[in-house]
Amino acid sequence: MKTPSSARSWAGLFRICTAALALLALSGCASVFLVDNQVRSYARWADRPTPPGASAPVTIPQAPQVFRFARLPSQQDNRSGAGQDDLEKLATLSLAKVGWTPAAAGVTAPWTVEVSAGTLRLPRAPWESPYDGYLGGGFGPGFGFPGRDYVVTGTGQIIYAPLFLRMETPYYQREVSMVIRHAASGRVVYETRAAHDGRWNSSNALWLAMLDAALRDFPAPPEGLRQVNIEVPR
Numbered sequence: 001m002k003t004p005s006s007a008r009s010w011a012g013l014f015r016i017c018t019a020a021l022a023l024l025a026l027s028g029c030a031s032v033f034l035v036d037n038q039v040r041s042y043a044r045w046a047d048r049p050t051p052p053g054a055s056a057p058v059t060i061p062q063a064p065q066v067f068r069f070a071r072l073p074s075q076q077d078n079r080s081g082a083g084q085d086d087l088e089k090l091a092t093l094s095l096a097k098v099g100w101t102p103a104a105a106g107v108t109a110p111w112t113v114e115v116s117a118g119t120l121r122l123p124r125a126p127w128e129s130p131y132d133g134y135l136g137g138g139f140g141p142g143f144g145f146p147g148r149d150y151v152v153t154g155t156g157q158i159i160y161a162p163l164f165l166r167m168e169t170p171y172y173q174r175e176v177s178m179v180i181r182h183a184a185s186g187r188v189v190y191e192t193r194a195a196h197d198g199r200w201n202s203s204n205a206l207w208l209a210m211l212d213a214a215l216r217d218f219p220a221p222p223e224g225l226r227q228v229n230i231e232v233p234r
Contacts, residue, residue, distance in 0.1 A: 032231040035206060037213035039228045041192035041221035060219050063099020067111040070181070075116070090204060091115040091178065094211035098218045111189075112181045117207065120173040125199075128171075173197040176210045190219065194228070205232045 045060045069091075075084045091113070092102060103109035124130065174197065180190035194214035200206055209230035216228045 032233050033200065035196055035198075035200075035209040035213070035230045035232055037194040037196045037210055037228045037230065038225060039192065039194045039213050039216060040225050041190070041214070041217070043190055043220060044187075045189050045219070047187050047189060061110075065100045065111060066103040066107060066109050067095070067100055067113045067180070068103050068109040068183075070112040070114050072114065072116075086204075087115055087117055087207070090208050091211055093208060094215050097212065098215055108183075110183055112183050114179040114181075115176070115211075117176045117210075118174070119202065122171040122173065124168050125171040169199055171197065171199055172202075174202075174206075174210065176207065176214055178211070178214055192218070192221070 043060070069088050071084060075081070095101070095113070100111075100113075173195070175193060175195045177193040178191070179188055181187060182189050192214045194210045196206075196210055196213075209232050213228040213230050
């Protein structure tokens with residue numbers, strides 16, 4: 001018995017799609033993902049006190065420089081202490097790239113650095129509808145309607161499905177911030193923030209990319225909001 005031409009066509013299309021997906025998966029394993037950040041920085045180096053006898057404001061400090069970390073009271077308790085330790089280790093790596101390193105024991109640091117980070121976990125992306133992506137009784141993907149007892153499958157078939165299984169992918173909004181102060185006076189001389197949102201799970205590589213983005217163009221950043229993209233190996 002001969003196979004109908006339409007069936008052969010669908011079978012061939014299926015094989016092509018399967019092969020294409022396999023190639024895409026293989027290429028993705030060796031690729032990078034893009035961490036796109038919205039960055040805003042403020043440099044106020046001239047706001048620190050002028051040394052005695054100086055006739056002009058102090059110029060922007062050039063690398064190398066040494067600093068020490070300073071923590072807010074909320075970053076010092078037992079619940080956030082361990083996480084703050086990890087964040088400061090990553091910030092140390094980012095600051096080292098611009099020539100700033102922690103002061104050795106017994107060395108007076110002219111600068112203090114505060115670093116903080118936060119994550120808001122959403123059940124779905126802001127533009128996604130809560131009614132999308134229902135699965136009905138193992139029948140495959142379709143569009144569910146809360147309060148109804150059926151789903152409409154991708155082929156247009158209506159299937160009875162009294163229970164819906166909601167398939168959602170979390171969406172994350174993240175931000176890191178860094179504040180540098182003149183240690184002797186406590187005046188803020190540099191502030192920067194980087195914000196990123198997406199579906200990537202939390203990882204050191206992701207946070208390090210955001211910190212690197214926050215320090216882009218340090219110590220003399222351009223004014224206004226700018227986008228800084230960092231590529232991270234998968």
